[in-house]
Amino acid sequence: MTTGFTKYTAFDLLSELDADNRDYMKSSNKAPTPPIPNISKMKMKKKMKKKMKKKMKKKKKMKKKMKKKMKKKMKKNAMQGVYVM
Helix, strand or coil: CCCCCCCCCCHHHHHHHHHHHHHHHHHHHCCCCCCCCCCHHHHHHHHHHHHHHHHHHHHHHHHHHHHHHHHHHHHHHHHHHHCCC
């Protein structure tokens, strides 16, 4: 039974992986210089994150308020015997 695929044994695949790892190890022996972070960019990111958090908090608060309002409205309507959906 022959297929169009090249027959690989587990050993072949393992040795290939091993070779890849060896190459990687060779290249990673020389420690690359870490990129110097752009401080102003970092500050901007931090500021944006803070802003987003604040916005999300506000949104959450508003949603809660709206839910409360709706519940109150529903209760009021139920008391009057009016069911508005």
